[in-house]
Amino acid sequence: MSNEFRVVAVDVANRPEGIPTSKWIEKEEVYTVIKVDFLTMPGVQTYGFQLEEIDLSDCVPYTYFRASRFRPFTEEDALIQQKVEDLLNGDIQEYSHIMEEEEMSYDIEEY
Numbered sequence: 001m002s003n004e005f006r007v008v009a010v011d012v013a014n015r016p017e018g019i020p021t022s023k024w025i026e027k028e029e030v031y032t033v034i035k036v037d038f039l040t041m042p043g044v045q046t047y048g049f050q051l052e053e054i055d056l057s058d059c060v061p062y063t064y065f066r067a068s069r070f071r072p073f074t075e076e077d078a079l080i081q082q083k084v085e086d087l088l089n090g091d092i093q094e095y096s097h098i099m100e101e102e103e104m105s106y107d108i109e110e111y
Contacts, residue, residue, distance in 0.1 A: 005033050006073035018062045023054050025065060030073055030081070039064060
């Protein structure tokens with residue numbers, strides 16, 4: 001049984017200099033948490049996430065992302081993600097009525 005779960009990045013500010021930009025999280029991107037640990041550093045005690053998509057093993061001492069940089073991935077996120085994937089894959093039949101309604105509203109406004 002897997003304990004992995006998905007999260008969405010919400011706080012991308014203040015990237016530590018020890019983590020290159022190529023390994024930094026992107027706002028509103030979805031990531032998979034593969035490990036959670038309680039981190040104790042001078043003056044800070046917090047949870048940290050290791051992500052499937054980004055390997056920080058060569059960025060010591062920054063081998064985790066602060067958990068507070070993320071929010072849980074929700075059912076609504078999954079629905080939106082599926083709709084976007086459908087559109088990108090050319091499956092626009094489901095959405096064609098929306099486009100037709102928009103075209104009609106423009107036609108009415110023009111006259």
